[in-house]
Amino acid sequence: MRLKLFCLLILFFPAAALANLVELKVRPGIQASADYRAGARGKPAVLLLHGFLQTREFRTVATLANSLHDAGYTVLAPTLSLNIPNRMQSLSCEAIHRHSMNEDIIEIARWVNWLKSHGHQHIVLFGHSFGSLQLLAYLDGKPDAAVKAYIGTSLIETRMATPSRPDLIAQLKNQVQRNQTTLVTQSVSLCPRYAAPPADLLSYAVWDQPRTLAAIKNAPVRMQLIMGDADKILGHGWLQALQHIQTPMIIVPGANHFMDAEHEFDLLEHTLGFLQTLPSAP
Amino acid sequence: MMKSSASIPIKQAALAFIVGVLVLVSLIGGFALHEMRNVSHNLTQSSQQAARAEFTSAVERLSGQIRKQATALGRWDETRQQLVISEYYNYWRDQRVYESGMLSRFARVALYDQSGNMLRSSVAINALPARLPVHVAPHLHVSWLSNEAGAITLYYAFPVYSDERRLALLGHGLIRLNYMAELLNQNSFRYTDTTSIKLNLKPGEILPASDLLPNLQLNARSDPEQLRFQTILSRALLALLILLAATALLGFVAHNRLLVRPLRLLSQDIDDMKQGRFEPKPEHAEPMRISELENIHRSLIDYQLQLRELHGSLEHQNREFRSQARHDVLTGCYNRRAYEEDWSRFREEIKTVPQGVAFLLFDCDRFKSINDTYGHAKGDRVLTLIADALVTALRANDRLYRLGGDEFAAILLRTTPAQARQIAQRCQSLLDAKRFSELDINEPISVSIGIAFCAADQVEHIDELPKRADIAMYTAKQPGRNRVALYGDDVERASQTLVASRETSAVFQALASPGMIEMHYQSIRSLPGLEVKYYEALARIRYHDTLILPAAFLPVVSSRRLETSFDLAVLQQVDLDLSSKQLPAGVGVCINLTAQSVSQPEIVSYLLELSRHNSRHPLMIEIAETSLITQVTEASTYLDLLRTSQYRIAMDDFGTGHSPLRYLVDLPVDVIKFDLSLISRLEADDRAAQVVTDFARMMISAGYSLTAEGVETEAALRKVESLGFAHVQGFLLDHPRPLADLVASLNAVTDPT
Structure with missing residues (x-):
């Protein structure tokens, strides 16, 4: 019995040890942080990016991070600095927004590099809301080869x-x-x-609708959009536009923009379903 | 009027009470005022404490608010961003911090880099220093106060770190605000007088914010409610005192009108009653306002009236009693008490105002016989008629006194001997005109009148008048007199009166002085042997070497009602003689008693004591048949008692009285002593002698033992012996002799040598 308990402790110790705060100096004077939770080696690492002006503590992202980690996936959930040192809070709309899409893409790239530097060569980008757009903008540039797939949830244009x-x-x-x-x-x-x-x-x-649709169309990785048909934040005809370009998209009936309540499970189910379709990480 | 020294008038008592009440109320008012001031002082202190507590609370609240804002600012992402990217610092400082609600509008904030230099500014902006003061420690929250142109300003410096773990210090923030203004602006002070707030801080000086309260001076706000309360209470107290004073004054006036005056009136009425000056007020007099006092007043008047009525009634009754006490119930004239009082008073008056005074003494002749013969009722009627006649005869202002029995007296003032004699004659005339025959009394009823006169120039003899009148009266009673005698009319009358006076004096003196009564003994001998069986003890009074015989002093004894006293004196003398045992043993002794004495307890008691001599000398009591036995039943009872003590009872002087047969029937008589008047008849040869002879024989046959008195001749002796008389006595046998002589003669007989 004692031996079994010891084995279990040894088995779960690395994951527990990897569940820590990761800080990254993204530019002079600006440090960003991320919540890193190591998962099983054979599974891709998932970079979860929060929505517009939010942090990784945002419920949709945080819940999904826990669930994915529980499912054995390595999860890196950064909080974009938005040029604020160690930003910990959601940035107010009325704040001085001294950040840009390019800087966001750079930060995403640095976090991808960080994952790679930590041995994750099979990376799946997962974004929620505007984070999906920022990840899509990253993919529209020169994404790292380690990035294998993209999941956009409640994707919204600017x-x-x-x-x-x-x-x-x-x-x-x-x-x-x-x-x-x-x-x-x-x-x-x-x-x-x-x-x-x-x-x-x-x-x-x-990053208006046409450019966003173009980036989706030209995305170099496998893509999966998970949208809610009760999302009132989306622009009029956005879902139809996405469907029009035949983007792989799952529309969750009744789900709103934040996929909360029972739709958290739908989101997790569809995410896991997509992740399971991916080839195993080396 | 008796007044207690400790008592005070009710007015003063009421005044003292009211003054006391006022003093007490004043003390209470003063105490209330004192307490009110204490309460006010306590309230002021409480207000001061409340004000300080209130202000302290406000200071702490504002300090906490500043500290909270500083802390939030220090942790705010956007603050950190400014310390890294300060391109839009002014916008952040002037707009963003307020829009975000991180800082109150009243405060200003500035950020300083790690070197303490203000961001993007080389000069002070909004009075914030361009450089962080040197006393601000790098990692601490520091606050201080500064007096800037009279305005107390708070500076609050706080560190800003690059991360939550406070590892890297990015710079500092400094908040400035007009502390007092903000304090007053944010708080609505209830207890603190905001105008009194003063901080001892000179311009340019700084003071750690933690030292604010100790250096702060402030006053409590005057509580208008408290001031109002004090004002109202003070006015209420003043009004209460005025009201109480007015009430006390009115009460005093009302008390005077309602209580003091009526009580004073009552007191005056009571004093008047005590002094007898009280006169009830008229009915229409104003009634007292207090019903109880009015009731007392009316009750007092009623009581006084009733008392007066009762007093009048008592006076009337007293007069009645006095009148009754001074009047004789039977005759209606004045009695002996009145006589004594009047005579005493008259004597004093006469000595003061000399005048001629006559003293008249009236005595009914043979009244005793009339009374015995016709009974008391008729005797009383006779006395009443006599009194009526005498009163009618006297002058209007003259008074008639009944001295006792049938003896009356009158004192005539401002008179002369002739007038006195004239009045006496008028009395006799009126008495003669009275028809006593209507009372079925056939005997003539007359009154002897003795007059004594004292002229105005002889008032020193006034005290002798009763005695002289007595002498004159006895003179008037002498046979052949005209029943009116004036003391001192002539020598003969005077000598007689002197004799009478001598006998009277002798009687009274003998009664007062034992030994003056001398017993003479005469033998009673048995028939036919003439053996001495008894000695009859016969009383004599030896007065100034003169021997007064019973014929002289017995009328005095009878008229003065001295029978009992005299008989008692006789018994005492006999007792002495018998106790001397000089008489030969076996010879009895006969003792003469009046009929009145036989029914007197003290006489009977003495006789019972005397019976101890019966063993040596058989004792016999002789009761005169002539004397009146008014209480036959009592006399019979006592005589039976004496017979049981071996006394023999003899009826003396039989044949001279009025009711001999009645006495023989009613009384337990053993011996009948025929009087001399009957014995003398026996010597004749007539029908009277025959009657006596037959009567004697009848008595002897009835069982009585007969004794013949007054036997003075041999013929009489032989006669009584022949008739069967058991005993005989008389001058034929011997004369009464004093005991000493008797004893001497007896001794001579027994001892011839």
């Missing part, structure tokens, strides 16, 4: 309340060209008063 998005983009570009750094306040996604420098705002503004 929505901006403006009569003419092209005019806004043009205006922002103009300000950027003229090195104007005055904060621009604009309604972005769920934030009605989003204040950011023109360049940073421009980096998000360019």
